[in-house]
Amino acid sequence: MTTVEVPHGSRSAVLRVAAVINETADACSLVFDVPEELRERFTYQPGQFLTLRIPSELTGSVARCYSLASSPHTDDRPKVTVKRTADGYASNWVCDNVKAGDELEVLPPSGVFTPKDIDEDLLLFAAGSGITPVMSILKSALARGSGRVVLVYANRDVESVIFANELRELGDKHPQRLIVVHWLETLQGLPSVAGLAALAAPYTGHRAYMCGPKAFMDRVHDALAQLGVPRNRTHAEVFNSLAGDPFSVTAPAEVSEAEAADAATVEVELDGEVHNLSWPRSQTLVDIMLAKGIDVPYSCQEGECGSCACTVLEGKVDMDSSDILDPEDIEAGYILGCQAHPVTDHLKIQF
Numbered sequence: 589m590t591t592v593e594v595p596h597g598s599r600s601a602v603l604r605v606a607a608v609i610n611e612t613a614d615a616c617s618l619v620f621d622v623p624e625e626l627r628e629r630f631t632y633q634p635g636q637f638l639t640l641r642i643p644s645e646l647t648g649s650v651a652r653c654y655s656l657a658s659s660p661h662t663d664d665r666p667k668v669t670v671k672r673t674a675d676g677y678a679s680n681w682v683c684d685n686v687k688a689g690d691e692l693e694v695l696p697p698s699g700v701f702t703p704k705d706i707d708e709d710l711l712l713f714a715a716g717s718g719i720t721p722v723m724s725i726l727k728s729a730l731a732r733g734s735g736r737v738v739l740v741y742a743n744r745d746v747e748s749v750i751f752a753n754e755l756r757e758l759g760d761k762h763p764q765r766l767i768v769v770h771w772l773e774t775l776q777g778l779p780s781v782a783g784l785a786a787l788a789a790p791y792t793g794h795r796a797y798m799c800g801p802k803a804f805m806d807r808v809h810d811a812l813a814q815l816g817v818p819r820n821r822t823h824a825e826v827f828n829s830l831a832g833d834p835f836s837v838t839a840p841a842e843v844s845e846a847e848a849a850d851a852a853t854v855e856v857e858l859d860g861e862v863h864n865l866s867w868p869r870s871q872t873l874v875d876i877m878l879a880k881g882i883d884v885p886y887s888c889q890e891g892e893c894g895s896c897a898c899t900v901l902e903g904k905v906d907m908d909s910s911d912i913l914d915p916e917d918i919e920a921g922y923i924l925g926c927q928a929h930p931v932t933d934h935l936k937i938q939f
């Protein structure tokens with residue numbers, strides 16, 4: 589049995605696994621018990637993810653993000669669903685080892701792949717394990733929203749369809765509001781741009797959310813672009829493995845007097861509060877906010893997860909890495925707080 593005595597860092601918590609559900613031959617779900625004292629910290633929005641600390645004899649541990657497939661509006665307990673990655677370490681460790689009653693160290697929910705308006709009509713695309721955040725959005729929209737929901741869901745074959753029964757039941761319960769279109773590689777080949785565009789064509793007024801392998805999402809983007817869906821109405825979640833350790837909080841390095849004198853200033857708006865901060869150019873936005881004890885949303889600090897995405901309203905930043913942002917996101921002023929350094933002397937940023 590896996591037990592965790594002490595959380596590794598101050599941001600994490602130890603959660604007990606209430607149940608393990610075998611979803612398909614290569615995917616399992618972990619349902620967590622959240623004790624009363626952690627309820628507030630573990631409140632989540634549909635589409636967000638948890639970061640799990642997976643023990644490793646080789647490196648001590650690895651950190652991996654897993655999207656919540658449960659809905660905060662319909663499920664009592666948070667649930668993540670992990671699909672085995674061929675030769676992957678953590679996903680196979682979870683599916684092979686975790687049992688009900690085990691404990692895992694977990695970072696609280698994070699992420700910005702969340703519905704902007706729960707009442708909007710939605711056009712959802714998922715492939716394989718990419719169904720997890722999409723399922724949370726879908727269930728939440730049906731339970732709390734009033735719009736129509738169309739899901740295009742690609743899988744290798746019938747056996748690999750995660751949540752097949754749940755989707756069937758939701759379709760029966762909401763026949764006027766939910767359409768699920770399955771795309772099976774064994775029958776139809778890999779999803780093509782033309783095929784995806786044909787499926788999406790009647791729903792171009794819906795807001796689009798997508799999650800799956802990069803090649804799949806590239807095709808969905810191309811299909812929606814062909815149909816003239818504005819880029820600011822399409823949202824994508826990228827699944828990456830983290831290389832660093834977001835469980836340990838490292839204090840930003842001290843800055844020299846010369847650097848402090850050359851620091852930029854930034855006005856940051858977060859949760860309706862405005863903070864005026866000095867921003868030394870070697871530090872990131874997340875660094876300076878953490879140093880001031882501000883509850884900035886972040887997780888990986890590697891530019892991989894998108895938790896710290898925010899918008900530059902005035903001024904300019906440089907980013908160490910911005911690969912998970914689309915060119916259109918960057919054009920629209922989105923930045924990753926954990927990768928951003930000031931270029932101009934004054935900036936205005938909004939989370």
Ligand SMILES: Cc1cc2nc3c(=O)[nH]c(=O)nc-3n(C[C@H](O)[C@H](O)[C@H](O)COP(=O)(O)OP(=O)(O)OC[C@H]3O[C@@H](n4cnc5c(N)ncnc54)[C@H](O)[C@@H]3O)c2cc1C
Nearest residue numbers: 644646653654655670671676677678679717720827828829
């Ligand atoms: C926001 C977000 C949400 C996500 N949501 C989901 C989800 O809902 N479901 C899902 O299935 N996936 C999800 N992912 C992907 C998930 O985080 C992992 O990337 C995925 O499970 C593959 O991880 P892996 O360790 O199995 O494979 P890999 O990342 O391919 O692991 C291989 C790596 O592990 C190292 N390694 C091998 N053996 C060991 C060892 N013994 N100790 C230490 N390191 C070792 C190797 O050097 C190699 O670098 C999400 C990712 C993100 C960013």
